[in-house]
Amino acid sequence: MKTFDQLSVIGLREWVALPDLGVAGLRAKIDTGASTSSLHATDIQPFERDGHSWVRFTAHLGTVMQLRHRHCEAPLLTLKTIKSSNGHTQSRYVIRTTLSLGDRSWPVDFTLTCRKAMRYRLLIGANALVDGQLVVNPALSYIQDKPAIPAANSTVTGVQ
Numbered sequence: 001m002k003t004f005d006q007l008s009v010i011g012l013r014e015w016v017a018l019p020d021l022g023v024a025g026l027r028a029k030i031d032t033g034a035s036t037s038s039l040h041a042t043d044i045q046p047f048e049r050d051g052h053s054w055v056r057f058t059a060h061l062g063t064v065m066q067l068r069h070r071h072c073e074a075p076l077l078t079l080k081t082i083k084s085s086n087g088h089t090q091s092r093y094v095i096r097t098t099l100s101l102g103d104r105s106w107p108v109d110f111t112l113t114c115r116k117a118m119r120y121r122l123l124i125g126a127n128a129l130v131d132g133q134l135v136v137n138p139a140l141s142y143i144q145d146k147p148a149i150p151a152a153n154s155t156v157t158g159v160q
Contacts, residue, residue, distance in 0.1 A: 007133050010101065011140035016122065017100040017147040018059075021072045025146065026061055028101075029120035030129070030136050036082065036094070037108050037125045040115035044093055046076060055093050057112055061121055082111060099128060102144030106132050 010030060017024040018039075041057040048054065053076040061068040074095040083089050092111035099108040101124075108128040115121055129136065137143075 004135065007135045008102065008104065009137050009140075009143065010134050011143045012136065012138045013120070013141040014101055014124075014144050015142060015146040016124070018097055019100055019105070020097045021059060021070065021074070023059060023061060023070055024148070026122055027120055028122040028124050029118075031123050032126050032129065032136060033085070034123060034125035035127050036080070036111050037099075037128045038092075038111045038113050038115065038123045040118070040121040041072075041112035042114060044112050046093065052076075055095060055112065057093075059121075060116070077109060080111060082113075099124070099132070100147035101132065101134075102147060104132055104134075105147070108132075 012030050014028055014030065016026050016028045018026065040060040042060065043058040044055060045057070046053060046055050054073055055076045056071070056073045059070045059072050061070065074097055077094045077096050080092055080094050081089055082092050090113065092113050094109050094111050096107050096109050098105050108124075108131065110122075115123070
């Protein structure tokens, strides 16, 4: 059997942070069947800043029992059409922000969508796993340490 020394193992669920948005202590579900990662967001409004496209939104965090939200702004990367597993298509705004998982941090593209009916407010897709050089052991959960939030990047702001 082959082993991959350069890859880190994560579980099916992990604690993550989005430091550029000022978000820590967020539970994420790992979904190797989804190419793009997604974040539960509402009140999504595109706008222009200094001639560039941006988007402001409310990121919903926590659980149904312990709701938290954060008002955020980020540069708009693109608008993407996503086809769900049940065949429905939806246009979603895409942002790129830093994802911290364990002791690793790297830029990840997130679609902004309503995940109100979903247990996990953040889903990490296959593209983020490849970029982060991660492999998933679905028999495990929360095996990486909770990431600490480093100083926020000045290009993306998070406002409580």
